[in-house]
Amino acid sequence: METKMSTASDDFVIPQDWDHYTSEDHQTWDTLYARLKSVLPDRAVPGYLEALDDLGLGDGGVPDFSPLSDRLEERTGWRIVAVPGLVPDEVFFRHLANRRFPAGNFIRRPDQLDYIQEPDVFHDVFGHVPHLADPVFADYMQAYGEAGLKSLNSGRLKNLAALYWYTVEFGLISTPEGLRIYGAGIISSPAESVFALDSPSPHRVAYETERVMRTAYRIDDFQQIYFVIESFEDLLQKTLETDFGPLYQRLTGGYDHTPADILGGDQIITRGTQEYAARQDVTKAAAAD
Known part of the structure; x- marks a missing residue:
């Protein structure tokens, strides 16, 4: 799925455009999800797999950020915002400081299942979002964003x-x-x-x-x-x-x-x-x- 850089605002937030994910995109998510779900028991930190299920990340296909954000916000006040890729430091810090997690709205190709250089929606959502349902880790991420904003001119x-x-x-x-x-x-x-x-x-x-x-x-x-x-x-x-x-x-x-x-x-x-x-x-x- 292609991203539309030109539609990004000053905070780089763009529509997730969920309806434009293809069946191949959803299959890529499901394939990666199944592979990781078989590996992570007894490896992931306690609470991660439970949050994965509670947030509905295994319900099939790329998650829709809107209902996902609603479920997450009920727990810790965080929301997910779609971005076209990596964003500038100040933008990233400001999102975190305001309990918004920027997630890429694109997903890797099937031939990139094992490695992708730039974080995609699978890395951002599967890897990060379950931790944001933990109140303590959610506070840490906000604190990191606040520290980053104070450090922009520090070198x-x-x-x-x-x-x-x-x-x-x-x-x-x-x-x-x-x-x-x-x-x-x-x-x-x-x-x-x-x-x-x-x-x-x-x-x-x-x-x-x-x-x-x-x-x-x-x-x-x-x-x-x-x-x-x-x-x-x-x-x-x-x-x-x-x-x-x-x-x-x-x-x-x-x-x-x-x-x-x-x-x-x-x-x-x-x-x-x-x-x-x-x-x-x-x-x-x-x-x-």
């Missing part, structure tokens, strides 16, 4: 992006049953849902805000490091208690650590072998020659 947006990447997109959480997934980038990927918990390759390190914000990340493959939070409550509390002004003064505006680094102050849950990343880097280098 530290790269560091703030790393915070989002390693929590909202690729975060792990500790539970009495062991590590579980909550990051949307993992939850919406059948392969990384297994890799993030089972592979000996990546590091798994306890979350610490400044450590996370100083760490570079990969956008081209599975992560080399995952940061583990204790709970959504702890993540929210640490965010609200952080005085970002002095923190930004300590940061350089870039990244001080590679994803492969283990630091002396890290609380290491799993020290990874990094074999997967090394193998992939060799393969990519050979292909480039």
Whole structure:
């Protein structure tokens, strides 16, 4: 399905145009949904699968944002707004600060089931929206948006992006049953849902805000490091208690650590072998020659 960039307003909100999804689009959603639903039990954070069902995301086909937003708003005051793709930082932060989650209105092609470079409606809705039904995580997302708006002229947006990447997109959480997934980038990927918990390759390190914000990340493959939070409550509390002004003064505006680094102050849950990343880097280098 093609998006219509020209219809976007200043906040980049466009009609979802649900009636224009094709039968192939709906089949793509259903295929991805079935694959993930078979993988995520005992992997996703407790409450995620229940929210998935309660919000009706498995009712068949791409969800209609209007009734979905109504159900979500009843729980936490959030709504879903359709956008044509990635939006500017200020627009993104403002939506989050006002409890609006911007979701792409397009869906990947059938030949992109395993990977798509730009987040589509499946990633945005399947991966993110069930967490927004959790009151604590919903508050965290709003707090992140508010922090982002205050940081627009700080020169530290790269560091703030790393915070989002390693929590909202690729975060792990500790539970009495062991590590579980909550990051949307993992939850919406059948392969990384297994890799993030089972592979000996990546590091798994306890979350610490400044450590996370100083760490570079990969956008081209599975992560080399995952940061583990204790709970959504702890993540929210640490965010609200952080005085970002002095923190930004300590940061350089870039990244001080590679994803492969283990630091002396890290609380290491799993020290990874990094074999997967090394193998992939060799393969990519050979292909480039």
